[in-house]
Amino acid sequence: MPSQPSSSYRGRLAPSPTGLLHLGHARTFLTAHARTRSANGTLVLRNEDFDQQRSRPEFYKAIIEDLRWLGINWDEGPDIGGPFAPYSQSRRRASYLIAFNQLRNAGFLYPCTCSRKDLALAASAPHEGGPAQFDGDDPIYPGTCRPQAQSQAQPSSSLNHLQNLPPSHSAANWRFRVSDGEVIAFHDQHYGLQQFVAGRDFGDFLVWRRDGVPSYQLACVADDAAMRITEVVRGADLLKSAARQLLLYRALKLEPPAWYHCPLVTDSAGQRLAKRHDALSIRTLRAQGRTPQDLAQPALC
Secondary structure (H helix, E strand, O other): OOOOOOOOOEEEEOOOOOOOOEHHHHHHHHHHHHHHHHOOOEEEEOEOOOOOOOOOHHHHHHHHHHHHHOOOOOOEEOOOEOOOOOOEHHHOHHHHHHHHHHHHHOOOEEEEOOOHHHHHHHHHOOOOOOOOOEEOOEEOOOOOOOOOOOOOOOOOHHHHHHOOOOHHHOOOEEEEOOOOOOEEEEEEOOOEEEEEEEOOOEOOEEEEOOOOOEOHHHHHHHHHHHOOOOEEEEEHHHHHHHHHHHHHHHHOOOOOOEEEEEOOOEOOOOOEOOOOOHHHEHHHHHHOOOOOOHHHOHHHO
């Protein structure tokens, strides 16, 4: 049974049902569970299934089974409800549109018609300032569709003809314009002070895709704010996402949560685990007779 919360701490589990959970997920979710319970707080389960092309009901079912096998319980979620329902992102589109329109009407966004191929070609072209910069696995956006400098107090004139259209009808991606050179700093509860420079460490980032799907950054901020999450626990590969999300929190005039990023689990080759690592999926480890206690041991991988 869920515990009886006695503090204002609100944590969350936010799995995406696009594959089986692996060992890295297990350790992160166990950390989130432990931090919530030690704070006598409320733990929220959110089903991050906003990308309907990749999400599968069978994966969601497996996630629930694996979390319960790990001994993790939650106080609010798709299966038990709560005051901030719905807890599945596929049912929260209206709230993402509200956030999107707030950002667009304030002039923070611009439409971008660049394809992945365009960005790959731009990254491979010679650069006067040295080699192309990358933001994770993708090149930093080169600013191809970025409008001229403008005040963010009023909507851009280039957006006026799209103001009344939902983003899925614009035939374009929508990007958040960062202020090049701005330092985004925050304290991480595990890693300490973190600093990223806009335009160098990351560029203008997607908030809405041309196929009508909100980006992870926008959906995460909208949901964590709506569900009153006070601390986000997730993997260290998302540290840079915290910097982007802080810009969205500021633009939307929302209070950001605290952050706790967990060290990544890597395979024998030193590569961080992904959902393609079936040998280290929780489902496979369970079938091998492993116990939840085994999964907490670093030597397992």
